[in-house]
Amino acid sequence: MATYPEDCLYTREHEWIRVEDDVGVIGITDYAQEALGDIVYVELPSVGDHFSQGEPFGNVESVKAVSELYMPVSGEIVEVNEDLAESPQLVNEDPYGDGWMVKIALSDPTELETLMSASEYEEYVREEKEK
Amino acid sequence: MMETPCHVSRDEALIFERSRPGRTAYSLPPLDVPTVPLETWIEARFLRTDPVAGMPEVSEVDVIRHFTRLSRWNYAVDVGMYPLGSCTMKYNPKMNERVARLEGFALHHPLTPEELSQGSLEVLKMLEELLCEITGMAAGCLQPAAGAHGELTGLLLIRACLEARGDPRRKVLIPDSAHGTNPASAAICGYSVQTIPSNERGLIDLDALRRAADRDLAALMLTNPNTLGLFEEEIEEITRIVHEAGGLVYMDGANMNALVGIARPGEMGVDVLHLNIHKTFSTPHGGGGPGAGPVLVTAELEPFLPVPRIVRRADGRLALEEDRPRSIGRVRAFYGNFGVLVRGLSYILTMGPEGLREVAETAVLNANYIAYHLKGTYEIAYPGPIMHEVVFSDKRQRAYGVRNVDIAKRLIDYGFHPPTMSFPLIVPGALMVEPTETECREELDLFIAAMKAIDRECRENPELVRTAPHRTRLGRLDEVAAARHPVLRWRPQASPSRAEASPEGAPSERPLSPEP
Numbered sequence: 205m206a207t208y209p210e211d212c213l214y215t216r217e218h219e220w221i222r223v224e225d226d227v228g229v230i231g232i233t234d235y236a237q238e239a240l241g242d243i244v245y246v247e248l249p250s251v252g253d254h255f256s257q258g259e260p261f262g263n264v265e266s267v268k269a270v271s272e273l274y275m276p277v278s279g280e281i282v283e284v285n286e287d288l289a290e291s292p293q294l295v296n297e298d299p300y301g302d303g304w305m306v307k308i309a310l311s312d313p314t315e316l317e318t319l320m321s322a323s324e325y326e327e328y329v330r331e332e333k334e335k
Numbered sequence: 336m337m338e339t340p341c342h343v344s345r346d347e348a349l350i351f352e353r354s355r356p357g358r359t360a361y362s363l364p365p366l367d368v369p370t371v372p373l374e375t376w377i378e379a380r381f382l383r384t385d386p387v388a389g390m391p392e393v394s395e396v397d398v399i400r401h402f403t404r405l406s407r408w409n410y411a412v413d414v415g416m417y418p419l420g421s422c423t424m425k426y427n428p429k430m431n432e433r434v435a436r437l438e439g440f441a442l443h444h445p446l447t448p449e450e451l452s453q454g455s456l457e458v459l460k461m462l463e464e465l466l467c468e469i470t471g472m473a474a475g476c477l478q479p480a481a482g483a484h485g486e487l488t489g490l491l492l493i494r495a496c497l498e499a500r501g502d503p504r505r506k507v508l509i510p511d512s513a514h515g516t517n518p519a520s521a522a523i524c525g526y527s528v529q530t531i532p533s534n535e536r537g538l539i540d541l542d543a544l545r546r547a548a549d550r551d552l553a554a555l556m557l558t559n560p561n562t563l564g565l566f567e568e569e570i571e572e573i574t575r576i577v578h579e580a581g582g583l584v585y586m587d588g589a590n591m592n593a594l595v596g597i598a599r600p601g602e603m604g605v606d607v608l609h610l611n612i613h614k615t616f617s618t619p620h621g622g623g624g625p626g627a628g629p630v631l632v633t634a635e636l637e638p639f640l641p642v643p644r645i646v647r648r649a650d651g652r653l654a655l656e657e658d659r660p661r662s663i664g665r666v667r668a669f670y671g672n673f674g675v676l677v678r679g680l681s682y683i684l685t686m687g688p689e690g691l692r693e694v695a696e697t698a699v700l701n702a703n704y705i706a707y708h709l710k711g712t713y714e715i716a717y718p719g720p721i722m723h724e725v726v727f728s729d730k731r732q733r734a735y736g737v738r739n740v741d742i743a744k745r746l747i748d749y750g751f752h753p754p755t756m757s758f759p760l761i762v763p764g765a766l767m768v769e770p771t772e773t774e775c776r777e778e779l780d781l782f783i784a785a786m787k788a789i790d791r792e793c794r795e796n797p798e799l800v801r802t803a804p805h806r807t808r809l810g811r812l813d814e815v816a817a818a819r820h821p822v823l824r825w826r827p828q829a830s831p832s833r834a835e836a837s838p839e840g841a842p843s844e845r846p847l848s849p850e851p
Contacts, residue, residue: 239763244818267814268757272514292819 206235206329208254208302211317215324220300221276223316228277231304232264235329236250240266243295246288253281257315261306264295273305278317283307301304345808347404350391351825360395384723402489410752417621420724420755420767421514421562421593423614424621429686431617431678433745439679445669449654456653459670462646462680463629466610469683469691470588471601474639478671482589485609485628486520488641491663492607492632493554494524495582495639497660497757504553510539512563512759517556517587526553533761537563537717539573548580558587559600561766562759563717564702564724568592574604583607591615592771593699593723595694599632607632612679619678627675641666655805684761697772698723701779707771708783712790716762723771729764735792737800739764745792745803749785 207308212220220226237243245265255261255275262273284306289295295303310316320328336417373382394399410417416425435441443455463475479485490507497503502643507521510531516526529547534540536642539557560566567573574584586600586608592615594600600608613620620626632640642662643655686694699722706725708714713727729739743753743766755767770779792800825835 218510240819244815265818267818269760271760 205329206238206328207235207300208233208322208326212300212322213287213319214275214322214328215274215319216328217274219274221316221319222300223310223313224292226310227282228279228308228310229304230276230306231306232273232297233325234299236330237296237299237303240264241268242266243292246295246305248284248288248290249281251281251284255279255281255308257312257318262324264292276319277307277308277310277312279311280306281306282309337468341466344400344404346741347401347408347808348823349392350401352399353393353397353401354391356392358392358394358397358568360393360398366438369400399644406764410747412773415750415752416770416774416782417752417754417770418754418782419621420564420726420772421589421758422621422773423589423611423723423769424752425592425614425617425618425771426773427619427678428682428685431681434681435674435677440674443673445673449681450652455673456645457546458680459673460647460653462683463645464600465680465683466629466631469595469599470591470608470610470631471599472605473601474637474640475629476644476666477629477676478625478641478667479628480590480667480672481624481626482587482609482614482628483516483520484546484586485630486516486587486610487523488630488634488663488666489585489607489609490524490554490556491666492630492636492639493585494526495661495663496583496636497553499639504582505549506547506549506551506554507553508544508547508559509723510561511761512537512561512589513556513558514562517558521554521556521586529553531562533561536719537561537565537761538567538569538719541569541572541576544573544576548576548582548640550581552577554583554585554606556585556587558590559603560590560593560722560724562590563719563762564590564593564721564767564769565717565719568723570603573620578604589614590723593695595695596688596690596693601633607636610797612675616679617682618675625672625675627672627679629671629676630790640661643670645670694772694844695723698770701770701772701774702768704776704779705768705783709786712787713766716765724767724769726759726762727768728762729766731836732790732793734766735793735797737797740839741767741800741803742766742786742789742793745789746785747804747808749781749788751782751785766817818833 214220214221214233218233219230220233221230229264243264243266246262248262256278257275259275261275263270264273285304287302288305299302343590352823408754412426413426441456443452449456457476463477466475467473476488479488480526505527506529507526508531509517509521509530510533512533516530521528531543531547532540536560555573557567557573583606585606586605587607588610591610609628609630612629613624614616617625638659638661640662642659642665643657644659645653646656648654683691696777702723704723706721709727714730716726716728729737730744732742739756743756748755759765778783789800802811
């Protein structure tokens with residue numbers, strides 16, 4: 205069963221963000237990794253790149269498809285998960301932990317209000333599955 | 336425990352692994368001229384000093400048996416139904432092969448002067464004109480070597496046209512059901528890509544299109560019928576919206592098999608499209624290629640077409656015209672994949688207008704026949720009136736722990752090539768079936784029976800499906816390991832010292848070994 209940690213906020217494109225002191229850690233959800241299947245490559249931006257909310261910032265490639273990653277909030281990349289280059293399977297194994305993708309310095313924390321809570325996202329996923 | 340010895344015909348090694356030192360497929364008479372050292376003719380720095388590693392030393396019978404055995408492992412349109420959705424794997428009539436092998440075509444050198452090339456030029460001119468007639472477009476270029484190459488050429492034409500209008504724009508709109516090559520082509524062409532969502536019926540969401548059709552809109556790329564096998568009923572409104580915003584409409588002709596002889600993109604407001612000769616017009620692909628992806632355009636875009644253009648001189652003779660100042664330039668050496676184009680023309684002429692119309696009618700009928708008989712068994716995500724292909728999903732079978740990939744692999748055991756999987760992306764667990772017009776009712780019935788049998792297995796013995804295929808020489812291959820750690824080059828199992836000495840001797844480059 206997919207999991208939905210309470211300390212994260214979620215996008216409709218199945219990214220999560222966990223904010224600590226104006227820095228947000230971003231990854232894809234358990235549901236997303238499950239739907240994608242075995243991930244074989246993750247393409248991430250560089251430290252210092254700027255993105256606005258909703259903008260594509262990279263992509264994940266599984267044996268089925270290549271999918272874009274969308275920024276949950278605006279800001280500047282301060283760190284990327286270098287381990288994913290050699291070990292993309294971390295996204296499958298631990299999507300909310302070792303499989304994190306980027307850290308971003310938020311430029312507008314009020315954007316967080318547009319994201320879904322864990323319970324809202326769980327409901328959203330249930331509706332997606334019904335489709 | 337002793338293992339049963341396995342004959343090589345059941346466990347084929349690579350030709351390199353068959354190699355035995357000194358074994359040859361020839362026997363030459365003794366040398367009757369003085370021997371000259373190679374260094375006399377070629378500078379020493381160009382000569383390799385290590386042994387020519389890995390070149391197979393084999394006999395004639397080794398070679399013949401090796402490749403004949405491999406050919407018997409193969410699956411092809413000449414063996415059975417190949418319902419690989421979106422690929423139009425129709426039978427390739429042998430008449431096309433015969434025509435392409437005529438000496439005048441097959442041996443014609445591309446640098447032969449124009450006056451000696453009138454026959455070949457006539458073939459190309461005739462094909463261009465027939466494709467224009469079939470699509471309702473004004474002019475075309477046959478040079479692109481594949482569909483994606485056609486997309487790139489088409490987008491370069493759009494860019495040239497918008498720049499000539501003095502209104503270059505930056506945005507290309509692409510529906511979420513599109514082929515992945517569409518956004519890739521747009522991005523390579525320097526455009527930013529915006530995705531247009533599909534509505535609940537699986538068609539372009541017109542409101543979303545209207546919102547996105549702004550002053551920065553360069554083009555909409557759409558496939559019609561789309562990858563769900565659905566015809567964009569609002570196509571005239573769609574092209575009107577794009578044109579009013581100042582953009583152009585690109586149509587991906589991958590699914591032209593549903594329209595050929597019946598509906599013409601030029602009359603729907605399409606400005607540029609590419610065709611896949613290797614899909615709609617029956618030339619070999621999927622390993623048997625190469626392809627051909629001609630681009631057809633409206634009169635406004637004609638001046639920008641790639642050079643050379645085939646033009647008819649005043650005296651009636653054909654020429655390759657290079658001097659076209661507004662052209663986007665060359666896109667391919669010489670004039671495309673000529674042999675493939677000859678086959679395409681052969682197909683069009685042997686089918687004739689009525690035959691081509693029947694192609695589309697039968698292709699649509701066959702897909703609907705399958706959809707009708709399987710809709711009670713497999714979920715159809717977007718059940719609108721379908722055209723030439725039908726997209727099922729594994730939604731019902733997932734309850735038994737079986738996924739689309741398992742169903743596809745199990746179909747191999749029933750003698751069919753698997754359908755396209757996990758595409759389009761908007762259908763989770765997609766199984767995309769395109770029977771094409773060349774399957775008879777008996778073959779379709781066998782396919783339907785196989786799909787129903789697999790559904791029964793999903794409920795009664797899901798493990799059988801999850802571990803398929805069972806009747807092939809190799810079982811399920813490890814696609815994940817192949818993608819994560821690709822071994823791109825075979826290397827002899829050489830002594831470790833040489834592998835270490837070579838800078839390319841990375842530890843990941845293991846010799847391939849088949850799964851047990």
